[in-house]
Amino acid sequence: MTERREIDGSRLGWSIVITRMSHLFLRTLRDDPADAEVPSHKLLVRAGYVRRVAPGVYSWLPLGLRVLKRVEDVVRDEMNAIGAQEISLPALLPRDPYEVTGRWNEYGDALFRLQDRKGADMLLGPTHEELFAQLVKGEYSSYKDLPVILYQIQTKYRDEERPRAGILRGREFVMKDSYSFDLDEDGLKSAYHAHREAYQRIFARLLVRYVIVAATSGAMGGSASEEFLAESDIGEDTYVRCPESGYAANVEAVVTPAPEALPVDGLPAAQVHETGSTPTIATLVDWANATLDDPVTAADTLKNVLLKTRVPGGDWELLGVGVPGDREVDMKRLEASLEPAEVVLLDDADFAANPFLVRGYIGPPGLQAAGVRYLVDPRVVDGTTWITGADEQGKHVVGLVAGRDFTPDGTIEAAEVRDGDLSPDGQGTLVSAKGIEIGHIFQLGYKYTDAFAVDVLGENGKPNRLIQGSYGIGVSRLVAVIAEQQHDDKGLRWPAEVAPFDVHVVIANKDDAARTGAEELAADLDVAGFEVLIDDRTASPGVKFKDAELLGMPTVVVVGRGFANGVVEVRDRFTGEITEVAPDAVIGTLRAARG
Amino acid sequence: MTERREIDGSRLGWSIVITRMSHLFLRTLRDDPADAEVPSHKLLVRAGYVRRVAPGVYSWLPLGLRVLKRVEDVVRDEMNAIGAQEISLPALLPRDPYEVTGRWNEYGDALFRLQDRKGADMLLGPTHEELFAQLVKGEYSSYKDLPVILYQIQTKYRDEERPRAGILRGREFVMKDSYSFDLDEDGLKSAYHAHREAYQRIFARLLVRYVIVAATSGAMGGSASEEFLAESDIGEDTYVRCPESGYAANVEAVVTPAPEALPVDGLPAAQVHETGSTPTIATLVDWANATLDDPVTAADTLKNVLLKTRVPGGDWELLGVGVPGDREVDMKRLEASLEPAEVVLLDDADFAANPFLVRGYIGPPGLQAAGVRYLVDPRVVDGTTWITGADEQGKHVVGLVAGRDFTPDGTIEAAEVRDGDLSPDGQGTLVSAKGIEIGHIFQLGYKYTDAFAVDVLGENGKPNRLIQGSYGIGVSRLVAVIAEQQHDDKGLRWPAEVAPFDVHVVIANKDDAARTGAEELAADLDVAGFEVLIDDRTASPGVKFKDAELLGMPTVVVVGRGFANGVVEVRDRFTGEITEVAPDAVIGTLRAARG
Structure with missing residues (x-):
């Protein structure tokens, strides 16, 4: 060459x-690869930047590798500028630290597990919170050593259920992950903001168009967390923003504003009606408008969805979720709300095993009488009146009042978020857009430092438990994102900072x-x-x-x-x-x- | 930082x-780590360059990572200088290509195998001959495209039975592997020599003291092959050299010079003797010197060692190996001679299952009568006379003549090589030393290009099968080797080219x-x-x-x-x-x- x-x-x-x-x-290719759907994937293959080896597993050819290394260098440069120190941990890891924190199980099928010749369980690192916490515990012993930010730019592994779009969502990929350790929450906040600003500089240098959205922290644990989403119609992350206030959030992180509770006194008693064959919300609304005096919409009905959930290592348990009938349940929001528990919809066998569940006619009283945990959308406040199932085939109840006829076990963010919904800050309404996650910053808190008792001697002579942050950038994904955002119909277009x-x-x-x-x-x-x-x-x-x-x-x-x-x-x-x-x-x- | x-x-x-x-x-440490035996391991840990995560799996801390990257840069620089092109293949690989070449099995326990969420077999790449052959087949189609040399500097995985000395022999390690593809053998030789010279320049820049030795090609397949061994008393590779001629070879690669065959005519007939309890060579020699007219040494006896071997996927078969009684069998030489077959010594159960084997008294005629394959040291030429077992308890045969009383099925390099042995080039005698393998260059030939039918259209309009070379440098190992060769009793000493x-x-x-x-x-x-x-x-x-x-x-x-x-x-x-x-x-x- x-x-x-x-x-x-x-x-x-x-x-x-x-x-x-x-x-x-x-060798450039005239035709798009058969398995490619999104432009960046087509072009990166046609232009000879990458080649597929297995699903979600790619080779980097000379031009692709040059772009990847240049993206790495931009990331490295800005990480060094905030005083972060580069190290490199192994990808092949022992099970034990992940067992201690429960992530050996929580990761489910997304974790590549293997055994060595002696039968010891090992894994391919998806992210390294445990190892960094252990490392800092091993090296540092005094408050004088803190704070510290460590990072690596490393090949990581996740057995994605749907590897996608070439290097956009691979099973082997390059990530910059960094971890901050501080003596107290103020220190963590300062490291978090240093990262936030470094990420803004990195994405600006790469000419990436992006938004920062409030996020849930998923299997990572921890409190405050924001995602950097590259704007893209092919993104798998949906986020919403409020043009009036500037609020932006991952859909999973949207907190539904709860209306004020209403008085229950004086509301008429609930009445059970024969509704015939009305197993869907639409058929139920039709029946109501044909039968009742007041006009009814789907928003007046309460849809009850039955699921089963399992915390890692636990047994499956039934869960009922009630949402206003005009909204679908958003499984990603539901899953994010219940994480780290797994959650699946009931199947025929589950219904057969629980005959008190009258499919299509399930109501809150029946669930609660059977001891099934029942969570509702935050809109279902005390004093709201609902048409819902009466727990008998062909029967519904009208005028069922929350806080009088049933008391949910709590609320859950499970209902879909729609354009026009009220912004959580009350300053306007939400509109949605698609994005690709390119960065994620977490104020982890004490989850991992507690797990490994990461203490140093404090200034007061007592042990000081460290507080940890965790910060990631999808380095190889950024190559696809830049290609996706910058290409035109003739091919790729690389910003000067990363061009091969x-x-x-x-x-x-x-x-x-x-x-x-x-x-x-x-x-x-x-x-x-x-x-x-x-x-x-x-x-x-x-x-x-x-x-x-x-x-x-x-x-x-x-x-x-x-x-x-x-x-x-x-x-x-x-x-x-x-x-x-x-x-x-x-x-x-x-x-x-x-x- | x-x-x-x-x-x-x-x-x-x-x-x-x-x-x-x-x-x-x-944090530097005052004390040597408990698990460290060799100086480089002790010092790299004490000086905070690396930290252990699991057996043979290490983290690189800031100073260590800087050295590693600088060694990589020297290797990269010299690879680029011979026109090699850097790419990067995945470490997580599908089983299929390795199944095609048989290496899925041949690698035995040294291969890290795993399954993905769909149950597909995968592996962590120990070396990438298959993938590079497939890659070139996919991209290139004409003789005009050749020659090409591709390389990567990549994390590799081998589940070593005895990970050792920290990063010296790890299970996760960094390697530079390159592959040449040429139209003909002359091209391969030219790529091989370009690598040989690049390696010499690399090791010179790193101030590594090393020798180049003739090597066997092991599980790689192929013909000509040389190893670069760093001189070190803690090395696990023993090599020999002939000071007179400059010949040097890995012990496994030493070819025993065979003496001239002798006439068998006129030699006295073999005689069976009652030798009493003489199960060892020493007791047999004592008996002979007490009984026979001519003085006898261990070199006059023929020791027959019983093994079983198995080619990948095949059944175990018995094998007899005869060596002069004054030499031990060197299992590493024996294994290298039989590769890729596995080989183990017979155990009690094997002897019990084969009662014709009279332990301690086994002779060639008995083995051959039972249909056991019988291979001998090259010194056992026709016309040589031996004292050996007579296949009966307490009996030996004297004057058994090779080529008259028994005809071996072939020769095998199984006997130990000793200081003072004749050099294969006949120019002097051999002396042995220890070394650490830091590089290996192979003229692979057609093994992999045949397996995947890697053809291009030749200048004559007909398919031209490509010929492949394979070349490796242990990049992370070099960090340990430099530390090992350069340290003094006060600590590490880094050459300017790689100092952090x-x-x-x-x-x-x-x-x-x-x-x-x-x-x-x-x-x-x-x-x-x-x-x-x-x-x-x-x-x-x-x-x-x-x-x-x-x-x-x-x-x-x-x-x-x-x-x-x-x-x-x-x-x-x-x-x-x-x-x-x-x-x-x-x-x-x-x-x-x-x-």
Whole structure:
């Protein structure tokens, strides 16, 4: 790929390293790969940046690896700037620390587990909270040693159920994970904010468009947490924001504003009605509007969903969830609310095993009489009146009052969030958008330092339990995100900070003088500090132009027909602008454009 | 760890990055770790370069990671210089390619195997011949694309039976593996020699003392192969060399020079003797010298060792191996000769199951009569006469002639190699030494390209099967090897090319002026292009000097008592030499020393 060529003594005896398309391990593809759906995946494969080895497992070819390393360097640079120290922990880990914190089980199928030749259980690290807590415990013993921020840029493993879009959601991927350890919560907050600002600088340098949203902390444990979501229609994370107030949150993190409770005194008694075959909300609403005096909408009904849940290591237990009938249950919100417990919908066998559950006609009193835990949407406050199941086939109850006829065991964020819903801050309404998680910052708290008793001697002579933060950036995912946000219909477009090469010199003229001129220009660019890819192949100019657009270097310099007249073309891959300049003016032009 | 400090406008507004011991994530240890036996392991742990997580699985702390990355950079630089292209393949791999080549089984327990959530078999890559062959097949289709050399610097996994000496023999380790693909054998030889020379340059830059020895190719397959062994008394690889001729070989690769065959005509007939209880060679020789006319040594007896072997996927088969009685069987040589078959010595149950084997009295005729494959040391040529077992309890045969009374099924390199043995080139005798394998280069041949039918269209219009080479360097192991070869009794000593920092500035004076002077000197060194570690702790000078010696930066600058008189000490960690210079002469002194 590279050739070293000593240039003549009139220069500095510098060693020139030019990458040549004629030798580069690269074959661009005309057709999209059959398994690719999203643009970044198609283009990264077609342009020869990555290759699939197994589901969610990819190889990085020369150009892809260069982008990945440059993204790593930006991340490293900004982490070092906040005083974080780089180390590297193994990916192959013993079971024990993850057993101590319960994550050996909590991770479920997403954890790659294996045994060594002696039968010892091991895992491939999905994230390293445990190991960093143990490491700091082993090295540090005094309050004088704190605070500390440690990070690594490392290959991680998660056995995703649905690996997706090439390197966007892989099972083997590169992540920057960092961990802060502080003496107290103020220290944690300071480390958290340092990370928040470093992440903003990183994503700004990478030209990533993103939002910061309030998040749930999932299986990580901990309290405050925010996600950095890259704006993208192909994102799997839905977030909502309130244009009026600037509030933004992951859908899982939206807290439904509860209305004021109403007085129950004077409300009419609940009445059971024969409703015939009305197993759905729609059929029930039709019946009500045909039968009752007042008009009824789905929002007046209470839909009861039956699930079973299991905490790690525990038994399955039934759970009833009541939401207003005009809203679907959002399983991701429901799961996030119950984490780390697993949760699944009841199946036929479960109903058969629990004959008191009258499918389609389940009501809160029946559930609670049977001892089933029953949680409701926060809108179901005391004094609200509902049409819901009467626990008998073909019967519903009208006028069932929360706080009088039934008392839920608590509330749960399980109902879908919709555009137009009231913002939790009360300042306006919510609109939704799609995003790709590129960063996540957590104020973990004491979950892991408690698990391993990570104490140092405090200034007062007593043990001081450390408080931990955890911060991640999906480094390999960022390569896909940049491709996704920056590409156009001709191919990839790389921001200067991460492009595999700064300049792509295309020889589009068979004339010997032009070829020699292009080689000299490439060498001059190299000496001037630009990384250069030169297309010295025998292919036609048309093929070379198409490849240059597909590969996406920010600047393409074409040495073509105009060379005889003393001009070459400088093409800006982002704006499409073409400037004709003299060969010896190219460096000045590029430097001016770089600013 | 790092602090950025803008220095005043009289300089360049440069951003200074100095690493401070007061913030560095590092605690040096006074005592050797309990599990460490070899000096490099003890020192790398004591100096806080690495920490153990599980057997053969280590974390790299800040200083260790810096050395590792610098070793990687030297390797990368020299690989790029021979035109090799860096890519990165996954560590988590599907079973199928390794099944095709048989290595899924051949690797035995050394392979980390696991299943994903769907039950698909996967493995952690120990080396990537299969994947690179498949990759090249996928990308390249014409002879015009060749030759190509691809490499990666990657974390690899082998479930070693005896992980050892910290990072010296880990189960997770960093390796540079490269693969060449050529149209013909001449091309392969050229790629092989390019690697050989690149490796020599790499090890020279790292100041590693090493020898290149002829090697067997083990489970890799292929023909020509050489190992680079670092000279070290703690090495597990024994090699031999012939001082007269320069011949050097791994013991497994030594080919015993076979003597000329002798005429069998006229030799007396073999005679069976009652030898009483003579189950060992020593007792048999005693009997012979007491009974026979001519004096006898152990070298006149033929020792028959019984084993069973199994090719991957096959059944166990008996194997007899005959060696002169004065030599032990070297199981590593025997195993290397039979690879990829497994081999174990017979146990009591095996003898019980095969009653024709009269333990202690086994002879070639009995084995061959029972259909047992029988291989002999190359010294057992036709016409040689032996005392050996007569296949009956208490009986031996005297004057048994090879080529007359028995005909072996072939020869095998199983006997130990001893100092003083004839060199295979006939130019002198062998002496043995210990080494640590740091590199291995293989002319693989067609093993993998045949397995995956890696063809391109040849210049003649017909398919051209590619020929492959495979080349490895143990990158993380090299960190241990350098520590092992360079340390002294005070601690580590890093060659300039890989030291975590170029200069270690020790503030050994509490005076404010000295402290300020040290800080300024550190900043000046940074601006001058040196990487600087400054010991700004409040510890005593003695503690700081001890740590500086333990950590092993090549140059230590002490700002101590002399500062008031305008001098600081420049200490060379290798020679121990101390030079007193003015603070503003330090940079000139170091530049002069660097040459």
